[in-house]
Amino acid sequence: xxxxxxxxxxxxxxxxxxxxxxxxxxxxxxxxxxxxxxxxxxxxxxxxxxxxxxxxxxxxxxxxxxxxxxxxxxxxxxxxxxxxxxxxxxxxxxxxxxxxxxxxxxxxxxxxxxxxxxxxxxxxxxxxxxxxxxxxxxxxxxxxxxxxxxxxxxxxxxxxxxxxxxxxxxxxxxxxxxxxxxxxxxxxxxxxxxxxxxxxxxxxxxxxx
Amino acid sequence: xxxxxxxxxxxxxxxxxxxxxxxxxxxxxxxxxxxxxxxxxxxxxxxxxxxxxxxxxxxxxxxxxxxxxxxxxxxxxxxxxxxxxxxxxxxxxxxxxxxxxxxx
Numbered sequence: 001x002x003x004x005x006x007x008x009x010x011x012x013x014x015x016x017x018x019x020x021x022x023x024x025x026x027x028x029x030x031x032x033x034x035x036x037x038x039x040x041x042x043x044x045x046x047x048x049x050x051x052x053x054x055x056x057x058x059x060x061x062x063x064x065x066x067x068x069x070x071x072x073x074x075x076x077x078x079x080x081x082x083x084x085x086x087x088x089x090x091x092x093x094x095x096x097x098x099x100x101x102x103x104x105x106x107x108x109x110x111x112x113x114x115x116x117x118x119x120x121x122x123x124x125x126x127x128x129x130x131x132x133x134x135x136x137x138x139x140x141x142x143x144x145x146x147x148x149x150x151x152x153x154x155x156x157x158x159x160x161x162x163x164x165x166x167x168x169x170x171x172x173x174x175x176x177x178x179x180x181x182x183x184x185x186x187x188x189x190x191x192x193x194x195x196x197x198x199x200x201x202x203x204x205x206x207x208x209x
Numbered sequence: 210x211x212x213x214x215x216x217x218x219x220x221x222x223x224x225x226x227x228x229x230x231x232x233x234x235x236x237x238x239x240x241x242x243x244x245x246x247x248x249x250x251x252x253x254x255x256x257x258x259x260x261x262x263x264x265x266x267x268x269x270x271x272x273x274x275x276x277x278x279x280x281x282x283x284x285x286x287x288x289x290x291x292x293x294x295x296x297x298x299x300x301x302x303x304x305x306x307x308x309x310x311x312x313x
Contacts, residue, residue, distance in 0.1 A: 049297055066225040090212065
């Protein structure tokens with residue numbers, strides 16, 4: 001590891017010691033942060049996986065049901081029946097902080113519909129009712145999945161970034177500082193020894209005369 | 210803040226959600242989907258995107274990971290082709306470096 005390009009003086013030594021102390025402290029803090037983020041990440045990840053499995057299974061059910069409904073309804077009627085939703089779903093969006101990362105937090109708000117379905121019963125078969133109902137029921141879960149998956153992706157990115165910082169401190173910054181400090185110490189010791197030897201020599205010569 | 214939900218997809222799969230009250234935007238291929246996403250990203254907070262459109266747009270979708278909103282999430286249309294799980298798996302491998310969930 002290359003040492004820093006500094007003059008071997010006491011001033012520099014003192015400065016570098018200060019920097020080393022800061023770096024070690026920062027490294028410890030970042031490492032703790034990384035550990036805790038990974039712990040939270042695994043919890044959220046498990047959640048996301050479970051939700052995704054459930055949503056995928058149920059959604060494919062809904063779509064299957066819906067395609068059956070479509071196949072027994074003339075396409076023109078289906079288009080008109082489905083294109084006028086009687087209900088609007090909205091979501092209350094806010095953010096929450098997971099280890100300093102702002103992740104989305106979503107709450108589904110549903111405005112109650114008058115009769116439950118957006119079309120007259122005479123237009124459409126019962127299969128369609130069922131699939132629309134199921135799709136509505138699935139929405140809260142899909143929203144939960146959306147926010148959990150987003151949290152997973154954002155946390156993953158943050159963990160990666162943090163890991164890079166920890167590694168930079170651990171494998172570059174700290175060794176570099178340590179080596180430079182050692183170099184300056186050696187150099188100062190060497191100077192001191194040189195001075196002592198010089199004095200002894202001078203004294204010896206003075207006594208010999 | 211009240212957010213709105215949208216679904217981008219092709220064909221019939223999105224119609225059932227229209228009846229359920231979600232705004233729908235048809236897109237027949239990934240180019241169209243990209244344009245639609247650009248347009249609606251500011252207005253809608255939660256956007257569902259069908260898998261076959263999400264897969265070619267993986268790189269494009271990464272830009273949405275910077276901020277909490279909008280949330281873009283892929284959903285299967287018909288039976289799943291595993292794209293959603295792949296996304297999770299990638300995130301896990303990036304963050305942890307090991308496989309703790311999928312064991313394949």
